[in-house]
Amino acid sequence: MFATVAIVGAGPAGLLLARMLHNAGIDSIVLEHRDRAYVEHRQRAGMLEQGTVDALRACGAAERLDREGLVHHGIELRFDHQSHHLDFPALTGGRSVMIYAQTEIVKDLVALQLAEGGPLLFEAEAIAIEDDMLTFVRDGVEEKLGFDFVVGCDGFHGISRAAIPDARVYERDYPYSWLGILADVPPSCEELIYAHSDRGFALHSMRSPTVSRLYLQVPNDTDPDDWPDDRIWDELDARFAVDADWKLMRGPITQKAVTPMRSFVTEPMRHGRLFLAGDAAHIVPPTGAKGLNLAIADVVTLAKALQHWFTTGSPDLLNTYSDTCLRRVWRAEHFSYFMTTLLHRAPDQTPFDTRLQLSQLHRIADSRHAAAELAENYAGLP
Ligand code: FAD
Ligand code: DHB
CATH class of the missing domain: 3.30.9.10 (D-Amino Acid Oxidase, subunit A, domain 2)
Known part of the structure; x- marks a missing residue:
């Protein structure tokens, strides 16, 4: 089996990347360890930044989101028994956020991928990544998948991260x-x-x-x-x-x-033909709702870089992928840490x-x- 881009993990990062590559005419195969029902019902995020909504719209995956998503123009902070409203459009020059569950994004992207995209293999567990070959297990049988590029979108407990030698890890519990x-x-x-x-x-x-x-x-x-x-x-x-x-x-x-709750970053997010995206590379504590949004921002950057490579032959954007993502990642790490320590009560x-x-x-x-x-x-x- 061969795919130009092998994608490990059918969370929001892997599914959106497959969709964007498909729209750009680049073939991919997505391997997902779990079954479809599990992936579609795992309760997680719900708050989408404008950039996340824009990315879903741009690749034709926002039809239901535009019907059912709830636009929010701010949040309320409550402390000392008082409530304080933050008006986002007024404070940010017009930006808002959207409430639409991660489970629904995953359902929408899975349906599109199965209808129009390349193979999406459920219950297929990646077990090893080498230079140009990935090994996975399906129905108890080991299979090989060759690739030009492989993208680890396999979340915090995936295997891809370990294939980056000499990675630097920064973390906090x-x-x-x-x-x-x-x-x-x-x-x-x-x-x-x-x-x-x-x-x-x-x-x-x-x-x-x-x-x-x-x-x-x-x-x-x-x-x-x-x-x-x-x-x-x-x-x-x-x-x-x-x-x-x-x-x-x-x-x-x-x-x-x-x-x-955990803060975690691994650097760099690339080694040779292997790229990491989303929770595979970084975790934030959920206060402030950055995790899903970061995962989407990574794959938007990567899809552009891969498209640039395939249309121009220039590796420039692939070479800057890790640094570009890490700048955003560290800003979100700081913000999530700030919101978490501002609002929680430590035992001591x-x-x-x-x-x-x-x-x-x-x-x-x-x-x-x-x-x-x-x-x-x-x-x-x-
Ligand atoms: P995942 O969604 O973790 O997907 C990884 C996929 O890879 C999984 O389907 C997994 O089964 C698969 N996989 C793993 N190993 C293998 C393997 N070896 N082979 C094949 N497949 C494999 N973020 C926000 O932005 N906003 C929020 O409001 C928000 N709220 C949250 C609330 C909670 C309670 C939690 C837990 C998280 C929240 N997050 C939020 C974070 C957000 O859910 C994650 O950041 C997001 O799921 C990351 O997407 P991903 O695609 O990178 O990884
Ligand atoms: C949600 C989760 C968050 O972590 C957050 O900061 C806001 C909303 C949610 O699941 O809806």
Whole structure:
């Protein structure tokens, strides 16, 4: 088997790359370890930057997104029982974000790939990457895939990263996790609420006019079974408490999962014909919603570079791929770290630390400059 570009992983990064290459007339084969249902139902991100939406539109994958996506013009910060609205268009020169679930992006891209694109092989696990050959296992049988280029879009637990020799790794763990829920209840807010409280962080997001997505900061190694539904709603109520006429609507919880938090970057993101994209190369803690958006930005950069190579024979953009991506990655790493440490309560947090957090939150609420810095990073830098 041979593909001009072999893609490992059918998350948003691998699927969008395959789509963009297909549109550019470059053939690819996508290998995905899991089955289709698993990939299409794994609950994860939901907040899309303008650049992510633009990329999906440009490759003809935004028909449903444009019908069902919810445009958001800002977020609410809650602290000290007060609420503060950040108006993104006013603070960023017109930018907004969109709420549309990662699961839906994956479903849309899988359907397009199966209808129009190159092979997308589910339950095909890549096990080794060599210079111009990849080995994978399907139905218990080892197969070989030759390539001109191979792209590791296989997420944080994939195998591609290990094929880059002498990589430099930068990482940080956090002393807390998120308990994320999906609930069949209309959102209690029009815009996302990021809440700082003495009891820890909480986030109110949504998936549709009838489905809410909420997150609670919890200790690492929390067992979701220790959190019956009533306990979750009571805790959310306590953390979102505000001196205003506002009520958190409760409804049946349909999914519950705990996610640890990590910052991680591997450099460089390229070795010879191997390129890394998305979570395979970098992880951010989810506060600020950068992970999916970074994954998309990587493959947009890579698709352009590959297209440039195949149309002009110039390796210039392939050679700058890693540095171009890492500039954006480190900005997002800083922003995600900033949002995380600003809003969460560390187990060893002192009253001094809390005062610093509140001082910074007041600064964002009071200063257009401080608010614009947050809004620009959140809505996405060009
Ligand atoms: P993945 O989605 O991880 O896809 C990798 C794929 O590779 C998987 O399908 C995997 O099965 C496959 N694979 C792995 N190993 C192999 C192998 N050996 N062979 C073949 N296939 C393999 N980001 C945001 O931007 N906004 C948000 O609002 C946001 N919220 C989040 C909330 C939560 C609770 C979590 C957990 C994450 C969130 N993120 C968010 C992060 C976002 O989900 C990820 O950054 C995104 O999934 C990265 O996409 P990817 O394609 O790089 O990797
Ligand atoms: C969502 C996740 C995030 O991490 C975030 O900052 C905003 C929204 C979400 O899943 O909707």
